[in-house]
Amino acid sequence: NAGVMQNPRHLVRRRGQEARLRCSPMKGHSHVYWYRQLPEEGLKFMVYLQKENIIDESGMPKERFSAEFPKEGPSILRIQQVVRGDSAAYFCASSRGLSGNTIYFGEGSWLTVV
């Protein structure tokens, strides 16, 4: 886990508000992934980004969710108009490259929608 930094660790939002989760990859890593874990379930892939590019967003809900990884700064997962069903742990991971590389996870951001 060491090196992938996520913040905030815990976030409480009222229904209808926006949630922004940030992720700084490990040093030297240019690939970022976001996963979501609902209670009592495994992690589910959401999106895969490289600097300034979304490579695969097949796991992202069609509405309200967006992700970016700008040239400078952390990757951001943005959830607009949150609903109770968005309450989950959101994990960011990073890797150096593609084939054969292991991805390393951050400690997660726990979103609670009240």
Place this chain on the structure above:
Amino acid sequence: DQQVKQNSPSLSVQEGRISILNCDYTNSMFDYFLWYKKYPAEGPTFLISISSIKDKNEDGRFTVFLNKSAKHLSLHIVPSQPGDSAVYFCAASAQQGAQKLVFGQGTRLTINP
């Protein structure tokens, strides 16, 4: 459609004995498999991986076995230690690498002293 299944939600093993965690998959396109360990309120920690061109990979106390014909993999931990108590997830990828992993539901391993 659960493509990666861990059918045992929990497993209890005596300290010093072997722990065997199992995982089945349905997608024959999966070619790269990983095991992660997770403590409560923390992110998953990578343990060991295996490519579909191999049937065994070993790293210290951890060995992963892959049976492609049965679409089954297992993680062996020997000897088991109290610090191994955690939730273990297997994950699979169809892209010859670790991007876009499909995770199982996890197995909670408890090591008893």
